[in-house]
Every structure is written in C-alpha cells, then in structure tokens.
Amino acid sequence: MCLLILPDKPPVQVIKRMKQFISFVIKETRHILRDKRTMLILFGMPIVLMLLFGFAITNDVKNVRTVVVTSQMDPLTQQAAERLASSEYFNITATVGTPQEAEQLIRGQKADLAVIFAKDYAKKKEIQLMVDGSDPNMAQQWTTYAQQVLNNPVLSLVNLKMLYNPQMKSAYNFVPAIMGMLLMLICAMMTSISIVREKEKGTMEVLLVSPVKPLMIIIAKAIPYLILAFCILMTILLMARFVLHVPLAGSLIWIILVSIIYILLALSLGLLISNIADSQLMALLLSAMVLLMPIVMLSGMLFPIESMPRILQWLSAIVPPRYYIAAMRKLMIMGVGIREVFSEVIILSGMTLFLLAVSLLKFKNRLE
Secondary structure, three states: OOOOOOOOOOOHHHHHHHHHHHHHHHHHHHHHHHOHHHHHHHHHHHHHHHHHHHHHOOOOOOOEEEEEEOOOOOHHHHHHHHHHHHOOOEEEEEEEOOHHHHHHHHHOOOOOEEEEEOOOHHHHOOEEEEEOOOOHHHHHHHHHHHHHHHHOOOOOHHHOOOOOOOOOOOHHHHHHHHHHHHHHHHHHHHHHHHHHHHHHHOHHHHHHOOOOOHHHHHHHHHHHHHHHHHHHHHHHHHHHHHOOOOOOOOOHHHHHHHHHHHHHHHHHHHHHHHHHOOOHHHHHHHHHHHHHHHHHHHOOOOOOHHHOOHHHHHHHOOOHHHHHHHHHHHHHHHOOOHHHHHHHHHHHHHHHHHHHHHHHHHHHHHHO
16 A cells, blocks of 8 residues: 655745745835836946947057158168058058157157167168157057067068967957956945945834844845846846957856856845945945955956065955956856866855855844
8 A cells, every 4th residue: 555645835934934035025126127227327337338448448559650760761671661561550650760750759649659770770680669658558568569570571460379369359358357347346336235225214124123034134135136247247248249259268157157156245245335334325435445446456457466566466365356357267268167267266155155154144243
C-alpha cells in the first residue's frame, strides 16, 4: 500500500508577509517611475556620457597640425614629409625654414608639432621634434606616433599589430570606466537619498512600525534600484556594441554576474551612507565626496594607477571601481575567462559582504 504525502500548505502568515513585501517593492517602484526628472537623469546620463566619451572626449591621435622645418627639400626629406602627410594622424599645415618660425606657430596655437630636419639630413638622418607640451599625455603620444612613422621608411604606424585594440580607440578604455562610475553613483547615491528622504518626511517611522520587518523594508527599497541598475547596464552594453563598436569579446554571462556583484556592493554602500546622513543634501554631499572624486581620480578611469605616487596607489586599493573597471576591461576587451579576473571578483565580493554587514549592523543599532 502506497501512501501519498502531500506537502503542507505555506502558512498564512508567510503568504501575508510576502504580499506585504511585494507591495512595498511596487510602492517604491511607482515612486521612482512617477519622478520624471529622476528617470530622465538615470537613463539620460548614461547615454550622454557614452556619447561624450565615445566621440567627443577622446585621446585618439588624429589630424595633428604639423609644421615641417627644413632648409632644403631633398628627396629623402620629401619622402619623410609625405609619410607624415599620408598617415591619418598628421596634417601638414606649413613648411618653414627655421625652428624659430615653427615655435611661433606653436605658440600662436596654429600648430601642435614641428618636425625639424637637419641641414644634412640625407647624410646624418637627424630629426628634432618640437611639440606643444601643455598637455603632457597628448604630447607624448604625438611624439611616439611621429617617431614610428618617420623612423621606418617602409611601414607606418597603421601597419603595426596592436593587440585587443588595433585601431587604438579611446572608447575601448572609457566604456568599462563609465560602467564602473555610473553603476556606483546610481546605486549608491539614489539608494541613500531614497532612504534619507523617508527620514526627512517622517514616513520611515511609519514604515518601521508596520508588520514588515525593517530589514525587509530596506531590501524592498533596494530591489527597484537593483533592477534599474541592470537595465542601465544593458543600455550601456548595447550602446557600446552597436554605437561605439566596442567588442564584447568575453562571455556576456560573466560580464553580467560580475556586474551584479558590483551593483550589490554599491547598494550596500548606499545603505551605509543613508545610516550616516540625516538629510538628502548630506547624503548627496557624502556620495559626491566618498564616491565621485575617488572614482574619477583613483580608479584608473582616466589616469593609470601605476603612474600615481605610492601613497595614492595605496589609497586606490580601497576604491571598489578600480577592481570592477579592471575586470570589465579584461572580460570585454581582452576576452579572458573568469579565472583571469578571479582576484578582482574575490576582492569585490569581500567588499560587498563587509559593507553589507556594517550597514545592516549600523542600521539595527540605529533602530535601537
């Protein structure tokens, strides 16, 4: 004889709590969707930043205004000048006879680079480069490109094999950095402001005395921002692939999973900021000081960490976007597997657990 044991029905209390939890999530979602200005910022900012960093703000070397300085245009000098002019990187704007004339053109912002050929260039093959050094990074790139083109009579820089970024596009470097900056700012800043807003309005006390536990209230307020951050992530990836033509060489699954860990870290940091701040203005200022400046200056977004002073390199070790940006560059551009970004994933996971534990503990103590 066979007995069929049916599972017990879920307790009514559990179903009731789940309904209350879902109602809190729906309430917070509707509150976000009703704020048209916030929605415009949340989805407009990624699009604007992607377009700016992809097309306007770029470190690509193109059309460098170049002056040729020579006292005689012999065949070898002519060939070297033609190699410069035929590349897409340099644009010959003038030919002068003395370095002093070239310096005047650079000082007058009419040229960026001067190529000075020696009088006996056919014999000594000596070339001097004079460059506008007001932007040291670009000046270094211009001189490097010019040396590559001038020193090889057969091959130009275009024919050199560049791994992962053959066209040397700045977007390959900026897209992962924008992802790290936006996800951190949106998740942390918006979550902290959302919770602090409840405190200012006096509705947080009403929520805390409701049947739903305080922890569930915080999770319910974080879930809409988690979904929103995921939508923004997909928007950035789609724009990177089809607008900026940045490849997604690695596994999309790993890209999304690492991004989810990073989003949870940002939400935990937003919860911690909300525990410290008592007003929306303070939450905004804390987010700007704690998040914006370190992300831009110390994460490797704009400046290589290896080139920073030793003390700033140590400070950058506690900046979460540093590890996320490094992982995204490896996964998206280099196309590596999860093993090659395992250290970054471990650090991000550890930071997430630490921030979440501190935030929840501080939130519990605050309630008591």
